[in-house]
Amino acid sequence: MCDQNSGYSVQDISRILPSFESAIRGHASRIINEAPPDGRVGLYQFLVENHASFKSKFSRILNRDVTIELIADLSSWWAEFDLPPEFITDEELLGYPNIYFRVVRPFGYADVGGIHADKWFWELGNLQFPVGYKRIKFWAPLLQNDDEPSLTIFPGSHLQTLGYSVRLGDDGRTRPFLPNSDFEKNMLPAPVRVGQCVIFEDQLLHCGRATDSPRVSVEFTMGIRTTAGDA
Ligand SMILES: [Fe+2]
Numbered sequence: 001m002c003d004q005n006s007g008y009s010v011q012d013i014s015r016i017l018p019s020f021e022s023a024i025r026g027h028a029s030r031i032i033n034e035a036p037p038d039g040r041v042g043l044y045q046f047l048v049e050n051h052a053s054f055k056s057k058f059s060r061i062l063n064r065d066v067t068i069e070l071i072a073d074l075s076s077w078w079a080e081f082d083l084p085p086e087f088i089t090d091e092e093l094l095g096y097p098n099i100y101f102r103v104v105r106p107f108g109y110a111d112v113g114g115i116h117a118d119k120w121f122w123e124l125g126n127l128q129f130p131v132g133y134k135r136i137k138f139w140a141p142l143l144q145n146d147d148e149p150s151l152t153i154f155p156g157s158h159l160q161t162l163g164y165s166v167r168l169g170d171d172g173r174t175r176p177f178l179p180n181s182d183f184e185k186n187m188l189p190a191p192v193r194v195g196q197c198v199i200f201e202d203q204l205l206h207c208g209r210a211t212d213s214p215r216v217s218v219e220f221t222m223g224i225r226t227t228a229g230d231a
Contacts, residue, residue, distance in 0.1 A: 001081055001136055001199045001224065007158035008200035010192050013140055017195055019073040020142055020218050023066040024101055031059055044143045047103045048214045051111070054103050056171065061092060061100040070099060078222075085222035089135065091127055097220065101142070104150065104208065104215040112208035113175075115183055117157075118221065119202040120164050120176035133223040139190075139206075140197035145213035151198060152187040152209050158201035178205070 002009050013020075025043055029035045031053055036046035047054065054060050062070065071088065078084045088097030104111040118137055122129065129135065144150045164176040187207060192198045200206065208217075 001083070001085075002201050005159075006155040007204040008153060008155065008190070008198055010190075010196050010198055012195065013077065013197045014195040016073050016077050017142070019070055020140070023062055023070040023099070024142070024216075024218070026066040027062045028054075030063060040143075044214065044216055047216055048105060051103050051105055051108075054101075057100065058092070060102060061094065061098050064094075064096045067096055067099055071097060083224060083227065085136070085224045086133070087223045089129070089221040089223060091122070091125065091221065099218065099220040101216060101218045102208070104210055104217075106210075106212050106214050108210045108214075112210050115154075115178045115187065115205055115207040116164070116176055117162070117203045117205055122202070124166065124174055124176055130223060132226060134226050135202040135221050136224055137200050137202065137219060137221050138197055139192075139200070139217060139219045141192060141194050141215060141217045143214060143216040144194060145211055146193040148209075148211040148213065149189040149192050150209050150211060150215040150217060151190040151192065152207050153190045153198070153200065154183060154186045154205040155188065157183075157186070157205040158203035162205070 021040060021043060025036055028047060032050055036043045088099065090096060090098055092098050118135070139151055141150055162178065165179040166174050166176055169175045183205060190198045
């Protein structure tokens with residue numbers, strides 16, 4: 001699902017975009033205890049206005065019921081790939097797959113994290129992962145200014161082994177970060193529009209980006225069977 005040299009690929013998800021929106025709508029109405037206004041514009045305005053309620057990761061992981069419904073639609077989408085993913089990970093140990101969204105306000109520089117590889121979180125958390133599978137990430141913008149994509153990536157960085165440092169986050173959890181700011185010049189906007197997703201390797205350096213426009217994105221980690229030659 002990813003290009004071996006760049007470590008990522010861009011795929012069309014326009015068919016399942018409504019499924020993400022209805023899942024987030026269902027989830028958000030339970031968190032806020034109020035139904036978001038109808039329509040895409042109303043939904044996203046509601047999320048941005050209620051940003052504070054969706055700050056912690058646990059408030060952004062879709063609840064079990066909407067997740068199960070969403071996975072039915074996702075499975076029919078990824079069945080079209082040669083080597084489709086077989087599961088979505090449960091890194092927060094909730095007992096069901098973790099699909100989560102993020103709301104970034106215009107100029108919300110505090111709403112995004114730093115440059116990292118997802119693999120570091122798995123190492124730091126000492127999280128178990130089945131043998132014979134590798135992790136790949138799904139990341140899709142549901143709302144963004146397509147002229148300024150809201151994810152940056154360093155193509156090819158998954159082929160390097162990079163050290164990282166650790167700090168304590170505001171939520172009391174340890175977080176990895178890249179101590180060397182030299183990498184910032186290598187970060188490029190991911191060429192992804194609303195209606196597409198980026199699928200990328202666990203070791204690819206990436207970073208969310210705040211722009212002058214609001215952003216809502218959705219992401220999760222998939223387990224894919226390793227083939228001969230894969231690390
Ligand atoms: Fe990440």
